[in-house]
Amino acid sequence: MTPSRQSGSGVETPAGRPRGTAFLLSQVGAHAAARFADLLGGLGVAPADVGLLRMIATQPGRSQQSLAEELGVVPSRVVALVDGLEGKGLIERRRNPRDRRNYALHLTADGTHVMTEMRTLGAAHEEEICAGLDHTQRAQLTALLETIAARQGLTPGVHPGYRQH
Amino acid sequence: MTPSRQSGSGVETPAGRPRGTAFLLSQVGAHAAARFADLLGGLGVAPADVGLLRMIATQPGRSQQSLAEELGVVPSRVVALVDGLEGKGLIERRRNPRDRRNYALHLTADGTHVMTEMRTLGAAHEEEICAGLDHTQRAQLTALLETIAARQGLTPGVHPGYRQH
DNA sequence: TATTGTTATACTCTATAACTATA
DNA sequence: TATAGTTATAGAGTATAACAATA
Incomplete structure (x- = not known):
C-alpha cells in the first residue's frame, strides 16, 4: 500500500491544495466553531463564555481559580x-464568609435562562453541521472523533481554544 | 427514534459536558490546528503564512488582490x-512593467525550501493526528469530513480561519 | 508566607478608512 | 475615475507581572 513514488507527500493535491485528513479536521472544525459563534451572537454571549457558564451551571459555587485550572x-x-458575564447579569459573585478571599460563582435566573437557550442552540447547531449525514454516519463520525480525542489526550468537554500558549 | 423525554437536548452529558458531534469536530479540529502551529513554529512561519505560501508556490506571479479575494x-x-514573508526572505515582490500598480509574488529559493519542509511537516502532522486509526478508518473519516465540507459550502483547501468577520 | 482575585500593561491579530501611485 | 497596494488607527483577545486583601 506504499506507492513507490507519488506527487509530493500525499497531503496536497496536484493543484497544491491541502487534502489530508488533519487539514479537513481543522477546516471543518473551524467552520463548526464559527457557525456556533454566529448562533451564540443572538444570545449576546461569546464562545469563551459558554464553557464558563456550563461549568458554573453544573457545579454552582465554584471559585475562579478552579475554573482557571480546569480551562x-x-x-x-x-x-x-x-x-x-456578571455585567450582563448572567452570573453573580457571592462572598464566602468562611474564606473571604474567594468567590462562589452562581448563575442568576437570567443566566439559567440563557443556559437553556444555549442547549437549544447546541442542538440546532448539531443538526446543521451533521445535515448531510444519516444516523449511522453520525455515529461513525462521533466514534472516530472520540478515538482521536482520547488518543491525543484531550479533556472531554474542554475546548482547546482556552488553552494557554 | 425520538425519545419522548430525555435529559436535556442530547448535546450534553448528565454531568453537563458537551458531547455532540459538532463539539467534537470543533474540539479535535482546534487541537489539530494547534499542533500544526506548534510544528510550524520550528520553521519560523505562522499558520496564516502557510496558505499564502502554498498559493504563491502553485501559481507564481499572483497579485496581492487575488490572494485577498481567494482567502x-x-x-x-x-x-x-x-x-x-518578504522580511524572512521567503517570497519577493516583483514589479510588473506593464502595470506598475500591482506586484507579482514569487517564492525565493529559501521559500521553495520552506515549502518542501512544510510538506514534510504536513505528512508528520497527518500521521500524528490519525495515529489511533487504521487505514480503513482514516478513509472513512476523510469521506465523512468531505461530505460535511461540501454540504457546508467550504472551499476546498481554504481554511475558514482566514474568513472576514 | 501562601492563596485568591485584581489591575496595569503590553503584545498579537485583524478590520476600517484614508491615502499614494498608477492606470 | 478606478484599481493595487499602503499606512494609520482602533478594537478584541489574551498573557505577564505587580499588587491588595485575606488566610
Missing part, C-alpha cells in the same frame, strides 16, 4: 470573563 | 502577511 487559562483571564 | 481577507491584511 487551562490564567486567573486574570477568568476575571475578565466573569466580569463580562 | 476572503481584506487587502491590508495581505500586505502584513506578505511583508512578513
Whole structure:
C-alpha cells in the first residue's frame, strides 16, 4: 500500500491544495466553531463564555481559580470573563464568609435562562453541521472523533481554544 | 427514534459536558490546528503564512488582490502577511512593467525550501493526528469530513480561519 | 508566607478608512 | 475615475507581572 513514488507527500493535491485528513479536521472544525459563534451572537454571549457558564451551571459555587485550572487559562483571564458575564447579569459573585478571599460563582435566573437557550442552540447547531449525514454516519463520525480525542489526550468537554500558549 | 423525554437536548452529558458531534469536530479540529502551529513554529512561519505560501508556490506571479479575494481577507491584511514573508526572505515582490500598480509574488529559493519542509511537516502532522486509526478508518473519516465540507459550502483547501468577520 | 482575585500593561491579530501611485 | 497596494488607527483577545486583601 506504499506507492513507490507519488506527487509530493500525499497531503496536497496536484493543484497544491491541502487534502489530508488533519487539514479537513481543522477546516471543518473551524467552520463548526464559527457557525456556533454566529448562533451564540443572538444570545449576546461569546464562545469563551459558554464553557464558563456550563461549568458554573453544573457545579454552582465554584471559585475562579478552579475554573482557571480546569480551562487551562490564567486567573486574570477568568476575571475578565466573569466580569463580562456578571455585567450582563448572567452570573453573580457571592462572598464566602468562611474564606473571604474567594468567590462562589452562581448563575442568576437570567443566566439559567440563557443556559437553556444555549442547549437549544447546541442542538440546532448539531443538526446543521451533521445535515448531510444519516444516523449511522453520525455515529461513525462521533466514534472516530472520540478515538482521536482520547488518543491525543484531550479533556472531554474542554475546548482547546482556552488553552494557554 | 425520538425519545419522548430525555435529559436535556442530547448535546450534553448528565454531568453537563458537551458531547455532540459538532463539539467534537470543533474540539479535535482546534487541537489539530494547534499542533500544526506548534510544528510550524520550528520553521519560523505562522499558520496564516502557510496558505499564502502554498498559493504563491502553485501559481507564481499572483497579485496581492487575488490572494485577498481567494482567502476572503481584506487587502491590508495581505500586505502584513506578505511583508512578513518578504522580511524572512521567503517570497519577493516583483514589479510588473506593464502595470506598475500591482506586484507579482514569487517564492525565493529559501521559500521553495520552506515549502518542501512544510510538506514534510504536513505528512508528520497527518500521521500524528490519525495515529489511533487504521487505514480503513482514516478513509472513512476523510469521506465523512468531505461530505460535511461540501454540504457546508467550504472551499476546498481554504481554511475558514482566514474568513472576514 | 501562601492563596485568591485584581489591575496595569503590553503584545498579537485583524478590520476600517484614508491615502499614494498608477492606470 | 478606478484599481493595487499602503499606512494609520482602533478594537478584541489574551498573557505577564505587580499588587491588595485575606488566610
